[in-house]
Amino acid sequence: MTQLPTRRGLLFGTAAVSAGALLAGCTSNESSDNDSDKADNNQPAADDKPGKAVTIGFAGPQADHGWLNAINDNAKNRAKKYSDVTLEITEGSNDTAQQIGQIETLINKKVDVLVILPADGKALTQVGLKAMRAGIPVINLDRIFNSPQAYRCWIGGDNYGMGLNAGTYIGEKLKDKPNARVIELAGLDNLELTQQRTQGFDDALKNYPNIKKVARQAAEFTVESGQAKMAQLLQAQSDFDALWNHDDDQGVGALRAIEQAGRDDFLMVGGAGALSAFQAIEADNSVLKATVLYPPTMAASAIDLARALGQGKGVGGMAEFEIPASITLYSAVVDKENVGQYMSTGFE
Structure with missing residues (x-):
């Protein structure tokens, strides 16, 4: 969990706008699949127009922690919402050499976009560069690569x-x-x-x-x-x-x-x-x-961003034609006054 801290003047709003809210108008289609996990149920609804078919490769570390397991679940269930998305997901590993090998396999499969949560951002920077040079845009999730040339967009927590x-x-x-x-x-x-x-x-x-x-x-x-x-x-x-x-x-x-x-x-x-x-x-x-x-819903938003990249679209609610270079999620405070609003996003 890393990186790119931002300042916020308002700390105690009853709601925090996640990256997913920005992506609501980003080209998507609602599926009738009701198997999404709790953390994905409150994600913003996307529009109902399927677009170009996109294959997204997802590579993360071993899910040996509740938050990391929630990351995987959010990615899988967000992808299920889109009839035009195929998700190629790796087994996940905390061994950097093994994770590099898994990502290289996805590169060789010529996936359209990669979403990578590296076990070690520094150690995996070169494979991120390799993907980008192969014409496969990378969404760098949370733990950041050493070089901005190794990813098209970073999304993560604060x-x-x-x-x-x-x-x-x-x-x-x-x-x-x-x-x-x-x-x-x-x-x-x-x-x-x-x-x-x-x-x-x-x-x-x-x-x-x-x-x-x-x-x-x-x-x-x-x-x-x-x-x-x-x-x-x-x-x-x-x-x-x-x-x-x-x-x-x-x-x-x-x-x-x-x-x-x-x-x-x-x-x-x-x-x-x-x-x-x-x-x-x-x-x-x-x-x-x-x-x-430190919301694991960032993985669902990463899938939205990857899909937008694969379809050549921008982010709904923003004037730019391209998705941003980085998105830092807000660390909202949840207490007794607003916990009901966030309960569905809690991970086990």
Whole structure:
């Protein structure tokens, strides 16, 4: 999950416009297929005019995380909506050499467009360049290639924005509390995305001089690591007012540790948008009060963009004849006030 952070002045709208909304008028056709997953049901309806047949190759990493599995599901189910789209999807791998081989197979099949979520953007830049030089436009999904020449369009989430919005939400909740203390349960520290989320969080807290971040612990985006690292934080910090957890999957473990410790004296904000987090927010019976989105619906929008490229179309609602070079999705804050609106997008 990476890259291309943007600033937003308005952080707390009840709705966020995803890239898919821009693509609503982009040449598509509704299918009678009702097998789409929940995350795709609220995608904008496309127009009913089938266009040129397009074969889209989709290559992503191994779906070993709830968010990555949702990425695959969104791509598959979005493609099913179009009678003029054929989706060639690879098995997925976290081994860069294997993923490169899978993409080269798609290039050799002469697919019309490629959608690639690289396991490692730097390592896969050359195969992105190879596709582009072969005349196959690439939609680079989320983890960005090192060179803009390796893709026609990048679409992904806003890691800095996640931290910024989480920090602002917590700041507004604690702005009247003297000497407020917050802690942070981060993700993998060797990933740039983790550093971006922390930077956004720290920058937001600068606007609240009464708040001090007193501890930070890095986990590994897993339930087990979330539980273990949260237990360590709780043992080390007996008094704090808020927690920001970077990832809802590891947040499941974090909540277990919190419950086992019998703690309910602080508020927690999660990250990504898992169904379990939405359900906990709706139930309002735990410390988890909000989460900031990193929407896997970006994969559905990537299919829309790939289809538009294959058919030589632009994006509905925009004056340009071509699709944009990059689209950064907004990290909306979901709390009890608006969770019902986002429930159908939650991933498991």
